Amino acid sequence: MSVLIVEPLDAEVMGWLAERHPVRYAPELAREPREFRQALFNVRALVLPPSVTLDSQALHYAPVLKAVGRVSAGAENIDLEACTRAGVEVVRSLNATAQAEAEFMIGALLAMLRRVPVRSEDGLLVGRELSSATVGLIGMAQAARSMAELLQPFGSRLIGYDPAVHASDGLWARWGVDPVGLRELLERSDAVCVQLPYFTRYHGLLGERFLQHCKPNQVMVSIAPSALFDEAALAKVLDSGRMAAAWFDSLEPGTLDPGRPLHDIDTLQITPRVASTTRESRVRSAWAVARRIDEILTAAAPARNNFRPTAPGGEVDLAAE
Template identity: 70%
Template sequence: MVVLIVEPLDPEVMQWLVARHAVRYAPDLARDPRGLRHALRNVQALIIPPTVALDADALARAPLLKAVGRLSAGAENIDFEACARAGVEVVRPSDATAQSEAEFMIGALLQMLRRVPVVNAEGLLVGRELGSSTVGLIGMGPAAQPLSQLLQAFGTRVVGYDPALHANDPLWARWLVEPAGLRELMEQSDGVCVMLNYYTRYQGLLGERYLAFCKANQVLVSLASTSLFDETTLAEVLGSGRMAAAWFDSLEPGLLAPGRLLHQIDTLQVTPRVASTTRESRVRAAWDVARRIDTLLTPSDVATPH
């Protein structure tokens, strides 16, 4: 066996892989950790769902493993450092989910701006329009470009921050985003979209130093790791009403448990990582992952048709 597929895969993509490699499709192993570990001994590539953990112990049982694929956004179930030590490449779709994530964030912004009212000059509770708003993008990943394009169509002013990009980087102009400092962005934005890739150095980045200075009645949607946020500050800005609402597409387990600061804050909405998962994005992601795995497993002197 060369390729073990535990994640449901588009039939056309599956047929394409079967024509090139020895493939075992075993979705039942997602619910059988012991069985999965036993199956890893002769596997060179693995495609797993978010519910399956790949840690150092599992890797030790897979001496031939060259690649592990993940179709959906995020990879919290994969130990990247252990994979690097074992020489295993983590294969994820490059920009297959960008459009679906951008559309999700537009929908979230529209809902929160309209359904969470603010008091206008007449003293009435009213919604707001996206076209009259300033939206800040934190993290200029693949989804930021289609998101900016969609926001421009509404007439929205778009500002952005990314610690890895200099203010003079040509990407800002290409994507029609005004570069800004993080505090400046938080102070100016009616809506904020967080897409920043998480590294340990960014833990708690959005906390007292920046999040506490959010514009009054700001709404926030995040597709990023909740480790970017300081729990205390997030609870304070939501609980006080300074931030009107927040929408997280996944939340660290236990953050909403009784006794935690975010428990029973009714302006916080959480969805189970659905932003990146659409019919179209699943097909694009499957092709991205399958083709990269095929490249890794195919000798360099053999041409692979696409």
């Protein structure tokens, strides 16, 4: 068997893969860890949902595995280092969810700016418009490019920060975003969107050192891993009212438990990782994953035997081969 599909896929995508490779569709294995591992022996490619873990122990059962695909966002269930050691490529689409994530963040900003009022100069509590806001983009992922394209018609001013993208990089000008330092971004932004990929060196990056400088009444939406934030520092700026509201599309398990800094803060809203999951984004992602899996399996296929048989004692013209 070449491909084991545990996550439901669009029927057309699955049919396309099945025309090219032997395919087994077995979503029930997501609920049966033992049977899942036993099914890996002759599998060369996998498509997994977020609920199924692929770690070094599971890889031990998959000696011929070449690729593991993720259609849904995130890869927390996959041990990336173990896959690298085993020579297994983790296949994800970098662009398929960008439009969905950008639309989600803009919707969250519009909701917070209008729903969480501020006091105007005449003393009334009122909402705000995105068109008059400076929006700070933390992380220049593909979602940030879609954000920039969608925000420009609003008339928003765009500034950005990414520790991996130098201020002289042409990307900033192409996307219409002014590069600034992280502290300056927080000081100037009425609204902040966080889509920075997580690496261990970024753990707690958005902590006391920077969050204490956020512009008063700032709103923030994050689709990035919550490990980028220091819980205590975020709780402090939200509880004090300096940051008007924050919206996270996911949090580490236990973050809101009693006794933790963010417990019972009513200006913090959480959604269960819905930013990237739309009908359209899943189809785009499924096609991208399927095509890459096909490329990997085709390239790994044994080469055809191109030798021509000869009679015993016959001469072979090597120059003609």
